[in-house]
Amino acid sequence: MATHQPLPSQSAPVVQRGIVRWxxxxxxxxxxxxxxxxxxxxxxxxxxxxxxxxxxxSAVFTGAGVEACNPNSACWIFIQERFGFFMYGFYPEALRWRPTLAFVLFALAVVPPFLPLPSRVGRWAGIFGITGLPVAGYILISGGLFGLESVNTSQWGGLMLTLILAYVGIIAALPIGVALALGRRSEMPIIRGICVVFIEFWRAVPLITILFMASVMLPLFLPDGVSFDKLLRALVGITLFQAAYMAEVVRGGLQAIPRGQYEAAEALGLGYWRRMRLIILPQALKIVVPGIANTVISLFKDTTLVLIIGLFDLLGAVKSTLSDPAWNNVMAEGYLFVAFCFWVFCFGMSRYSHRIEKQLDTDHRQ
The missing domain is CATH 1.20.5 (Single alpha-helices involved in coiled-coils or other helix-helix interfaces)
Structure with missing residues (x-):
């Protein structure tokens, strides 16, 4: 009969921690x-x-004009002196409190989800951001109502114009994209064919071509005396272009839903639109949150293309200022400022999408 001998006692294993181990x-x-x-x-x-x-x-942050700059270091005086132009473009200085108030309303709509507030606060902030903010922002920035002085869109520019193009494009492209995705999966051949042609056409044409056509070619086909605002034409082109990409993202989410979900919705006796609204679309949109965020970030960066049709967004405002001979040595500082602004907003949108993913993550995984 075998006997079991105890092993000799040993010292505890050496545990390495800290920076050396890492x-x-x-x-x-x-x-x-x-x-x-x-x-x-x-x-x-x-x-x-x-x-x-x-x-x-070694950078120069304060001083009086370009004379205070050091040629061997960064001159951030350039950003300080032209900051108002970079933010608002040619918007009248005395009226800049109006877009500033619109920025505050924008922050109130997008910041609450990042704060430890009750969920209903974030929900109402989101509803306001989709419905009330576009209306309030247009009234404040454009004017012409409630005694506000009217400001022509040709005077809009800078970061303000970039945010307007991106925000309106996002808000308008998402519902159009959802409708196109549903139409492409429709059982009615005419509806499906129209949606397929629309999506494939807009995806096959570069955005820069669409903007050029909307700004230069479209007025040639309009009757005499009929014209559209240049900014409105750019918004329409950006929205339709982005809606085509959004439609394919949403369609991917619809295809990822198991067939059993459709059959279960039909078994409940729900009509098509109630099935989509209550059961299918909520699941599909939850799946494609990363894809939607990626499309939104791409749209935000593509707004710089409006420079070719004479709209001075943030990048256009900086480039126009660099043409001044007095500031021809601060090109790197100007583009670094633009890159930093775009990074801040794109990173914020990325974190916002991650926050939404966590809130919608209802899977029961071990």
């Missing part, structure tokens, strides 16, 4: 990783350190 496991786990780490570290050290010194430590 470096060993992630950056120096093998000789190849060690070489790559050293090469990349050397490249970053020789590139980032001078860049940070140029942009922050």
């Amino acid at each position: 470096l060993r496991e992630n950056l120096f786990s093998s000789w190849l990783n060690s070489i790559v780490t050293l090469v990349v570290g050397y490249y970053l050290l020789t590139t980032l350190v001078p860049l940070i010194d140029w942009a922050f430590f």
